[in-house]
Amino acid sequence: MFLMTQSPSRMFALAIFFCIARLALGANTEDWKPRSIYQVFTDRFARTDGSTSAKCDTEEGLFCGGTWRGLINHLDYIQNMGFDAIMISPVSESIEGRVSYGEAYHGYWIRDLYQLNGHFGSRDDLLDLREQLHSRGMYLMVDIVINNMAAMTNGSDPGTATDYSTFNPFDDRKYFHPYCKIEDYNNYDEAQKCWTGDDLVALADLNTESADVGKIMESWVKEFVANYSIDGLRIDAAKHTGTEYLAKIAKASGVFTTGEVFEGNVHIACDYQNYIPSVPNYPVYFAMIKAFTAGNITALSDELAVSREVCKDISALATFSENHDLPRFASYTKDLALAQNVLTFTILSDGIPLYYQGQEQHFSGPGTPTNREALWTSNYNTDAPLYKLTTTLNKIRSHAIRTNQDYLSSQSYPVYTDGSTIAIRKGTEGRQMLTVYSNQGEKGGDYRLDLHISYAPGTVVTEVLGCRNYTVSEEGTLGVLMGKGLPKVFFPADEMRGSGLCGAGNWSTRIEGEKGGAGALRPGKFGIGGVSLGVLVAAVMGGFLGLL
Numbered sequence: 001m002f003l004m005t006q007s008p009s010r011m012f013a014l015a016i017f018f019c020i021a022r023l024a025l026g027a028n029t030e031d032w033k034p035r036s037i038y039q040v041f042t043d044r045f046a047r048t049d050g051s052t053s054a055k056c057d058t059e060e061g062l063f064c065g066g067t068w069r070g071l072i073n074h075l076d077y078i079q080n081m082g083f084d085a086i087m088i089s090p091v092s093e094s095i096e097g098r099v100s101y102g103e104a105y106h107g108y109w110i111r112d113l114y115q116l117n118g119h120f121g122s123r124d125d126l127l128d129l130r131e132q133l134h135s136r137g138m139y140l141m142v143d144i145v146i147n148n149m150a151a152m153t154n155g156s157d158p159g160t161a162t163d164y165s166t167f168n169p170f171d172d173r174k175y176f177h178p179y180c181k182i183e184d185y186n187n188y189d190e191a192q193k194c195w196t197g198d199d200l201v202a203l204a205d206l207n208t209e210s211a212d213v214g215k216i217m218e219s220w221v222k223e224f225v226a227n228y229s230i231d232g233l234r235i236d237a238a239k240h241t242g243t244e245y246l247a248k249i250a251k252a253s254g255v256f257t258t259g260e261v262f263e264g265n266v267h268i269a270c271d272y273q274n275y276i277p278s279v280p281n282y283p284v285y286f287a288m289i290k291a292f293t294a295g296n297i298t299a300l301s302d303e304l305a306v307s308r309e310v311c312k313d314i315s316a317l318a319t320f321s322e323n324h325d326l327p328r329f330a331s332y333t334k335d336l337a338l339a340q341n342v343l344t345f346t347i348l349s350d351g352i353p354l355y356y357q358g359q360e361q362h363f364s365g366p367g368t369p370t371n372r373e374a375l376w377t378s379n380y381n382t383d384a385p386l387y388k389l390t391t392t393l394n395k396i397r398s399h400a401i402r403t404n405q406d407y408l409s410s411q412s413y414p415v416y417t418d419g420s421t422i423a424i425r426k427g428t429e430g431r432q433m434l435t436v437y438s439n440q441g442e443k444g445g446d447y448r449l450d451l452h453i454s455y456a457p458g459t460v461v462t463e464v465l466g467c468r469n470y471t472v473s474e475e476g477t478l479g480v481l482m483g484k485g486l487p488k489v490f491f492p493a494d495e496m497r498g499s500g501l502c503g504a505g506n507w508s509t510r511i512e513g514e515k516g517g518a519g520a521l522r523p524g525k526f527g528i529g530g531v532s533l534g535v536l537v538a539a540v541m542g543g544f545l546g547l548l
């Protein structure tokens with residue numbers, strides 16, 4: 001036998017090799033589900049010099065100076081809000097120059113996939129960012145562009161003016177669909193075979209049905225993920241690529257991917273889970289906006305019901321209420337209570353929260369490009385009401401995940417709804433989290449809502465946002481005191497220990513306090529560079545077993 005002829009030291013080296021090979025395996029969908037992601041718009045998050053006085057006129061569309069180094073210096077701001085992953089703007093080299101609506105500050109106008117975008121920093125900066133995140137137990141997700149390359153045509157016909165030779169790779173016309181402009185974005189065939197962009201900046205549309213393009217992009221994505229130890233990818237414009245191609249690239253990446261499919265129809269959006277693990281949940285986004293800005297709270301319960309039927313895995317979808325392409329919530333209404341409801345739903349409903357920078361500061365840009373405010377103008381205010389709320393919500397979510405095995409896999413279920421309220425439960429029967437939302441806004445009245453939601457009579461539950469205990473009546477009724485349009489979040493009081501909320505100790509306190517005790521919880525996964533200790537041990541053992 002081959003293995004028997006190996007010397008012990010050779011075998012040890014092999015075991016180490018297997019161990020490292022296992023470590024190199026990226027984070028998968030299950031690893032990502034418990035995470036909460038903060039979307040960083042790199043050019044607008046933090047400058048290297050840390051200055052908060054630098055002007056940034058969003059309408060001009062020019063680079064404002066945000067960098068990876070600046071981001072590294074402000075990771076506390078993100079982590080202290082309870083996020084354990086970030087998603088950053090595309091990192092590859094963009095085209096230079098300026099058109100009427102500005103420059104490539106957003107990172108989406110890629111020219112060379114193999115070079116980094118010098119505006120955002122150096123290779124060392126990006127590697128250091130990855131390093132700093134991993135040492136904090138956080139994941140790095142990068143936005144990637146696989147649908148097109150970009151060329152500045154500046155008013156000429158993209159069909160003739162696009163200079164393919166400037167691209168790397170794909171430096172030839174043969175890799176691209178012939179030019180046609182998308183007229184109807186809801187026509188998928190057209191949306192996938194024609195070009196996005198316009199005649200100022202042509203977004204040359206890759207022929208993603210071609211085997212050549214597929215192979216080149218697959219090998220790029222593998223190298224890219226490996227070179228920077230990336231834990232997950234957002235795939236930009238996934239709606240505009242072929243679905244087989246999308247599936248191939250997602251698989252080749254070896255990590256979790258969520259693909260941007262801008263689509264309100266849940267049947268179409270969730271069909272994408274046949275190709276990639278996740279899409280941002282646009283159907284629920286639109287329902288949320290209807291519920292909290294247009295008075296239609298039924299839209300939300302309807303959408304949840306359909307999603308439960310249609311989607312393969314709701315807990316893998318990314319839940320968001322703002323991003324760099326959408327109007328900020330505060331542009332619909334300045335009402336802080338409504339913003340609190342939307343935020344609460346974003347973090348506590350099913351799916352992986354994907355939270356856009358600036359939401360915690362109640363930024364109000366009404367659309368692209370004004371929704372790309374420089375965060376530094378807020379002076380990174382950690383006393384902002386939505387910053388504090390976000391912290392609490394992330395804490396209770398990760399606490400529920402740690403203490404309640406079914407929390408992630410169980411689906412949100414509305415247990416009550418009226419014209420302005422919806423109550424939703426999630427988690428193990430009898431120990432569930434209960435969230436009550438209102439769309440009455442700050443001027444909403446005080447009222448009592450009697451809910452029957454299968455907590456045992458006499459159960460004490462803590463309302464986590466107000467730190468107040470409620471006792472379930474002998475009849476099994478929870479009398480929720482609603483007021484000022486604020487959301488309420490309930491969790492069994494005797495399960496609060498370890499949450500770090502409402503006077504209960506932190507997670508580490510709980511483990512120490514209960515070491516060896518019958519009630520001690522399993523500590524779950526402690527990540528080492530995105531790989532759990534259990535997996536690591538298993539890999540080492542597996543390596544040895546395989547060898548002996």
Ligand SMILES: *[C@@H]1O[C@H](CO)[C@@H](O)[C@H](O)[C@H]1NC(C)=O
Nearest residue numbers: 096097098099152153154155
């Ligand atoms: C684009 O065209 C405008 C006006 O036609 C001109 O001022 C500008 O320099 C051009 N930009 C590039 C990058 O060619």
Ligand SMILES: *[C@@H]1O[C@H](CO)[C@@H](O)[C@H](O)[C@H]1NC(C)=O
Nearest residue numbers: 113114115220221223224227
């Ligand atoms: C990955 O790194 C290698 C070695 O430095 C380099 O040759 C290659 O171009 C890189 N690939 C990507 C996609 O960054």
Ligand SMILES: *[C@@H]1O[C@H](CO)[C@@H](O)[C@H](O)[C@H]1NC(C)=O
Nearest residue numbers: 290296297298299300302303
């Ligand atoms: C609310 O939204 C639902 C689902 O989107 C829709 O069917 C219903 O007509 C809407 N109701 C009102 C009053 O607009």
Ligand SMILES: *[C@@H]1O[C@H](CO)[C@@H](O)[C@H](O)[C@H]1NC(C)=O
Nearest residue numbers: 460462467468469493494502
């Ligand atoms: C709520 O009840 C729990 C368990 O009985 C208790 O430990 C906690 O201090 C109470 N919290 C408040 C805010 O009264």
Ligand SMILES: *[C@@H]1O[C@H](CO)[C@@H](O)[C@H](O)[C@H]1NC(C)=O
Nearest residue numbers: 500501503504505506507509
């Ligand atoms: C929990 O941890 C946070 C931050 O790590 C700290 O500010 C807080 O005081 C801790 N609370 C308790 C009760 O230990």
